[in-house]
Amino acid sequence: MKKTSFIVAACAALCIALSGCSNSSSSSSNADSSKADETTTTAAAQESQSVADSSETDSSQADEQTENIDYMVLVNKLNKLPDNWEEELQTEHFTNTVGDDVEVEKKAYEAYLKLKADLEADGVFVDLDSARRSVEDQQRIMDDFTKEYGKDYAIKTVATPGYSEHHTGLALDLYLIIDGKDIVENEDMMQYPEIWEKIHSKLADYGFILRYLENREQVTGYGYEPWHIRYIDDVDKAKEITEKGLTLEEYLGKATAEDFEVDYGKSEVFTEEQLKEAAVQVKCKFATFEGCVMHNLRYDGDKHNTKDKIEIMNMLDESTEFVKVARFLCDLKTPENGSDKFEADQEIKDYEWWLGLDKDGGWSLLQWGYSPAAQENAE
Numbered sequence: 001m002k003k004t005s006f007i008v009a010a011c012a013a014l015c016i017a018l019s020g021c022s023n024s025s026s027s028s029s030n031a032d033s034s035k036a037d038e039t040t041t042t043a044a045a046q047e048s049q050s051v052a053d054s055s056e057t058d059s060s061q062a063d064e065q066t067e068n069i070d071y072m073v074l075v076n077k078l079n080k081l082p083d084n085w086e087e088e089l090q091t092e093h094f095t096n097t098v099g100d101d102v103e104v105e106k107k108a109y110e111a112y113l114k115l116k117a118d119l120e121a122d123g124v125f126v127d128l129d130s131a132r133r134s135v136e137d138q139q140r141i142m143d144d145f146t147k148e149y150g151k152d153y154a155i156k157t158v159a160t161p162g163y164s165e166h167h168t169g170l171a172l173d174l175y176l177i178i179d180g181k182d183i184v185e186n187e188d189m190m191q192y193p194e195i196w197e198k199i200h201s202k203l204a205d206y207g208f209i210l211r212y213l214e215n216r217e218q219v220t221g222y223g224y225e226p227w228h229i230r231y232i233d234d235v236d237k238a239k240e241i242t243e244k245g246l247t248l249e250e251y252l253g254k255a256t257a258e259d260f261e262v263d264y265g266k267s268e269v270f271t272e273e274q275l276k277e278a279a280v281q282v283k284c285k286f287a288t289f290e291g292c293v294m295h296n297l298r299y300d301g302d303k304h305n306t307k308d309k310i311e312i313m314n315m316l317d318e319s320t321e322f323v324k325v326a327r328f329l330c331d332l333k334t335p336e337n338g339s340d341k342f343e344a345d346q347e348i349k350d351y352e353w354w355l356g357l358d359k360d361g362g363w364s365l366l367q368w369g370y371s372p373a374a375q376e377n378a379e
């Protein structure tokens with residue numbers, strides 16, 4: 001049996017936290033309502049700001065303003081859109097050739113127009129099918145799918161609101177125009193690999209990268225999509241990423257964002273939907289464990305939902321009233337070169353994740369770490 005108790009000391013330091021996703025300050029229901037308030041106040045603030053700008057008629061000022069967003073931002077199935085993103089985002093709207101309104105982040109739009117012109121000079125014609133989708137839009141899509149096809153199907157096919165790169169306004173879905181005909185269906189577009197190759201070869205020159213590469217589903221969480229391009233506002237970085245054949249996750253050193261399977265087991269305490277939400281909290285936290293690789297994640301059964309454990313959860317975070325407790329376990333590999341939290345290159349079995357469900361149905365990730373003692377108890 002492998003001795004990994006050294007991890008205990010390392011983990012003790014980081015065992016208590018008040019919430020799951022680093023981006024959300026409290027349970028999801030609370031975060032949503034406070035966000036609605038923020039939107040109104042910031043919109044008002046932006047309005048007065050833009051009045052000030054126009055009086056100065058200084059164009060560089062407007063450029064500086066768009067720097068409020070991080071063009072290298074990583075949004076994927078494990079990494080949520082940063083909290084203030086939608087307030088800071090500046091966009092442009094236009095109508096595409098099929099008559100849809102398309103919204104794109106300002107600088108990404110300017111770069112796209114240059115890319116488009118360059119392609120046209122080469123006889124390749126494209127337009128944008130879809131670019132920015134708000135979190136609210138995504139929720140609407142999710143609701144529609146749930147109504148029509150049921151929850152399980154909806155969760156499988158629709159990106160979780162908050163976790164789609166399209167929220168950023170920096171992700172653009174292209175479609176092809178061939179002999180004046182719009183080719184918009186995915187299967188149809190796949191029939192033109194040589195055209196995509198031409199398009200892809202020009203992306204980096206304008207600060208774009210191809211986002212979902214072939215055979216990288218384990219890293220990005222998505223299969224190959226030749227049409228989904230991403231603006232990163234940096235030609236040099238775009239060229240480096242392209243030349244090295246990297247995904248954004250790999251370039252940022254966050255290749256741990258594998259869309260690993262979760263074993264939800266059987267539960268009479270929680271619905272599958274609740275366990276899925278809990279797993280997202282774990283994944284969000286894990287995404288901050290730099291260099292670690294998670295092999296699997298599993299719900300550890302209803303046995304931990306006891307009065308005593310609920311009491312402990314309520315002691316750990318007295319501001320929230322927890323009514324249920326869940327434990328997840330995972331096996332993970334520590335970073336190759338170690339980190340301040342982990343010794344180098346070790347396999348850890350049964351790493352624990354403790355979550356409390358509050359009376360409003362929101363999850364908080366309260367404790368995580370590894371303890372051999374707890375492992376014995378479980379057996």
Ligand SMILES: [Zn+2]
Pocket residue numbers: 166171172173228
């Ligand atoms: Zn897309």
